Amino acid sequence: MHPRRILVVDDFEPFRRLICSTLQKRVEFQVTEASDGLEAVQNAKDQQPDLILLDINLPSLNGIEVARRVRELANPPKILFISQESSSEVVEEAFRSGAAGYIHKPGVGSNLLLAVETIQLGSRFVGGCDAATTNNHTAFHHELELYSDDAAFIKNLSQFIHNALAIGRAAIVVATQEHRAALIRELASLGYDTRRAYADGQYISLDAKETLSNIRTFTRIKSTERRYVTRRQPKPSDQLENSGASRLNG
Numbered sequence: 001m002h003p004r005r006i007l008v009v010d011d012f013e014p015f016r017r018l019i020c021s022t023l024q025k026r027v028e029f030q031v032t033e034a035s036d037g038l039e040a041v042q043n044a045k046d047q048q049p050d051l052i053l054l055d056i057n058l059p060s061l062n063g064i065e066v067a068r069r070v071r072e073l074a075n076p077p078k079i080l081f082i083s084q085e086s087s088s089e090v091v092e093e094a095f096r097s098g099a100a101g102y103i104h105k106p107g108v109g110s111n112l113l114l115a116v117e118t119i120q121l122g123s124r125f126v127g128g129c130d131a132a133t134t135n136n137h138t139a140f141h142h143e144l145e146l147y148s149d150d151a152a153f154i155k156n157l158s159q160f161i162h163n164a165l166a167i168g169r170a171a172i173v174v175a176t177q178e179h180r181a182a183l184i185r186e187l188a189s190l191g192y193d194t195r196r197a198y199a200d201g202q203y204i205s206l207d208a209k210e211t212l213s214n215i216r217t218f219t220r221i222k223s224t225e226r227r228y229v230t231r232r233q234p235k236p237s238d239q240l241e242n243s244g245a246s247r248l249n250g
Contacts, residue, residue, distance in 0.1 A: 004120065005030045007049040009040040009066070010082070011059055015105075019053060019082070022112055037061025044070045049077045051116065056083040056090065067097040078119050082108055091126070104128030121160065154179065158186035165192060165202060172204045180205045 006029050010016040016033055023029045032047055034040040036059040044052060052070065056063035067079050080101040081094045091102050100119045103111050107128025115125040147153035161171045161183070173183060183205070184194050197203035 004028055004051065005032070005047060005049040006116070007032050007034060007040065007043055007047060007052045007077070009034045009037075009052060009058065009063070010055040011035050011057075012055075019108070019112065023116075026113075035059075037063065037066045040066050041069050044073060044077060048073075048075060051078045051080060051119065053080050053082055056081060056085055056094070064093055064097045067094070067099060071098040080115055080119055080125070082112075086128070095124075101125035102127075150179070150182070154182045154186050158183055158190060161203075162187060162190045162192055165197060170202050170204070171197075172206070174206045174208050174211050176208050180207070 006023055008016055008019050008023070008031060010019070013035070016035070020031050020033060023031045032043065032049070034043045038060040040052065040054065040058070041061065043049075052066075054063045054066060058066065061069075063081060063083070067081075070076055070079065076098070078100040079098060080103065081099050082103045082105055083090070083094075084105045085091075086104040094102050101115050101124060103115055103125075104127065111125075111127030115127055118125040147156075161173070165171055173180065175183065187194050194203055198205075
């Protein structure tokens, strides 16, 4: 597994150490620190982290400006703000500066690892803020990726699935039999027990040919049902005419 480099930036040392110690429990994270804004920008240039955990109220350069400068790097890292500020205006400004996530500090304990994994999977994350702020900035989307060879496809998809399962999400795979088998082998190499995931209903693997065939069959059945109902359902005008005819005959 490719190690993920994370830079933690906060001027309050006890809090910074707490965040670092939490992240360092995960063997795939390589964690470094900075205590002010200018140091953060320089470390981002030198270390090329994958993710920066960034406070807003920093000495020498505030976090919003740090984010703006980091965005100008050749390979800019993703940014997760962790701040005592929770107003919608501050959160808005943080996302405008290029953030992928935002956590209000009082909620960091329950949100930190989930936020890191969510951002690495390509989605936004907002935690510890009010419901309106969270709903405005938590976006879900689908990504299209194209691959020229199966090896790269299997490797990247396996990592994506592994990350999702690691944070408690479910994964549904619709693929060819060959790709399904390759994914299981790759997930096993990453240390994930797919048999247990199957049993728990967390990992579902479906054959693409069979699944598409079932969808076509179901679609044809529903289409036939709609045509039958349409043909058999009498029109309101027919009912009125029949009712009138009955009264005349009576």
